[in-house]
Amino acid sequence: MRQKKILNVHNKSSKPDNIVKSENMVIESCIEIEKSMPYFLVDFFIFLKSAVAINTRLAYLRDVQFFLTYLISTTDLVIEESIKEIKAEELNRLKARDINRFLGDYCSRYIIETKNSKYVMENHNRSLSRKRSSLSVLFKFLYREEIISNNITEGFNPIKLPKPQPDAIKKLEIDEVALMLDSVETGSGLTDKELQYWKKTKIRDKAILILFTTYGLRLSELQSLNISSFNFGRGEYKIYRKRGKEVNMPINKSVESAIKNYINNERINFIEKSEDKTDALFISLQGTRMTTKAIRAMVKKYTSIPLGTTRNKGYSPHKLRATAASSLIEYGFSIYDVQSLLDHDNVTTTQLYAAHKKNIKREIVKNYELEDEFNE
Known part of the structure; x- marks a missing residue:
C-alpha cells in the first residue's frame, strides 16, 4: 500500500504554515472540480482565481458543477452523459427560463439517493440567491468572452431575501456571558463525565471563550491561531481574516x-x-490542533448552561460574535469602531446590533430632560 506523502511547505510569505496548508486544501478542491468540467470553461477558472477569495471560488465552482450535473441528469437540454463533455453551443442555447426553472423549481427541493438512504434537500432563499449569483457570474463571463451570444442573466428572476430583524439576533446577554465564564471557571452545570474533561481543559476553554466574546472572532480565525501569532511585548496578536487580510489585534489585560x-x-x-511540537495555540488532549468541530462543540456546551437548554441547543461560535458586537455597543462604543473590530464589510451589518440595544429610545429621552435645563 502506497504511503501518503507528507505535505511540506516552502513558505516565503508572512502567513504561518497552517494558513498556507489550509488554503492549499481549498485550492486542491477547486482543481479537482475544474478537472471534471468542460475545457471551454478554463478561462472562467482563471478569472475566478484572480477575482474572488478562494472560499468563494470553491463555492462558485460547486454551484456551477451542480448546475451542469442537473442539465445532464434532469433535463434534455444537453445530450452528453458527463459534464466534461458538455459543449459551449449547448450553453449558448439555454434561455433565462431554463435557469429560472433550475433555481425556482428544482433547487428549492430535490432528492439525493445513496445506496441505503434517501435525502430530501431543501434550500431557503439565501442558498438559492447564492446559486443565482454563481450562475450570473458564469453567464456574464461567457457573454463577455463571446462564448455565448446573449446575456441571459438579465432575465433571471429576482430572489427576495428576508430583511434581517434585530429582535431575531441570537446572542448572550451580558449577565449570561458572566454565567458562562463562571461555569468554565468552576465547572458548575456540567455532568460528571464532562467534569472529568473540564479538569484537564478548563483554562484552555476559558481562554477560547474570552477571545470569542472580546473580539468576536470568526471560528476559522480563532482555530488557526498559533503561539507565534502573539507578541505580548507589543501587546498585540495577528489574525488572518477573509480574503487573506492580515490584521494585528491589540491585547487587553484579561485576554493576556x-x-x-x-x-x-x-x-x-x-x-x-x-x-511535531506544534505551534498551534489551542490543542487537543491528543496534542494536535483543535478542530473547528471540537471548538464548536465546546462553545455549545458552555453557552447551553446560561441558556438553560440542552447541549445541542447551545449557541455556536458565530452567536458569540453577535454577543461581542452587541455588548460593545451597549458599553458605548460606536458602530464604526465595532465594524472595524469585527471586520464587517458593511456598516449596516453592525447597525443591526445597535438596533438590538434594549430600550434605546427610552434611555435617550430619559437622559435629555430639557425642562431641567430651563428650570436651572
Whole structure:
C-alpha cells in the first residue's frame, strides 16, 4: 500500500504554515472540480482565481458543477452523459427560463439517493440567491468572452431575501456571558463525565471563550491561531481574516492573562503528546490542533448552561460574535469602531446590533430632560 506523502511547505510569505496548508486544501478542491468540467470553461477558472477569495471560488465552482450535473441528469437540454463533455453551443442555447426553472423549481427541493438512504434537500432563499449569483457570474463571463451570444442573466428572476430583524439576533446577554465564564471557571452545570474533561481543559476553554466574546472572532480565525501569532511585548496578536487580510489585534489585560495562564499551566501538558511540537495555540488532549468541530462543540456546551437548554441547543461560535458586537455597543462604543473590530464589510451589518440595544429610545429621552435645563 502506497504511503501518503507528507505535505511540506516552502513558505516565503508572512502567513504561518497552517494558513498556507489550509488554503492549499481549498485550492486542491477547486482543481479537482475544474478537472471534471468542460475545457471551454478554463478561462472562467482563471478569472475566478484572480477575482474572488478562494472560499468563494470553491463555492462558485460547486454551484456551477451542480448546475451542469442537473442539465445532464434532469433535463434534455444537453445530450452528453458527463459534464466534461458538455459543449459551449449547448450553453449558448439555454434561455433565462431554463435557469429560472433550475433555481425556482428544482433547487428549492430535490432528492439525493445513496445506496441505503434517501435525502430530501431543501434550500431557503439565501442558498438559492447564492446559486443565482454563481450562475450570473458564469453567464456574464461567457457573454463577455463571446462564448455565448446573449446575456441571459438579465432575465433571471429576482430572489427576495428576508430583511434581517434585530429582535431575531441570537446572542448572550451580558449577565449570561458572566454565567458562562463562571461555569468554565468552576465547572458548575456540567455532568460528571464532562467534569472529568473540564479538569484537564478548563483554562484552555476559558481562554477560547474570552477571545470569542472580546473580539468576536470568526471560528476559522480563532482555530488557526498559533503561539507565534502573539507578541505580548507589543501587546498585540495577528489574525488572518477573509480574503487573506492580515490584521494585528491589540491585547487587553484579561485576554493576556487568560492566554498566558493557558500556555504556562495547561497547554504544556498537552504538548508532551505532540510529535511535531506544534505551534498551534489551542490543542487537543491528543496534542494536535483543535478542530473547528471540537471548538464548536465546546462553545455549545458552555453557552447551553446560561441558556438553560440542552447541549445541542447551545449557541455556536458565530452567536458569540453577535454577543461581542452587541455588548460593545451597549458599553458605548460606536458602530464604526465595532465594524472595524469585527471586520464587517458593511456598516449596516453592525447597525443591526445597535438596533438590538434594549430600550434605546427610552434611555435617550430619559437622559435629555430639557425642562431641567430651563428650570436651572
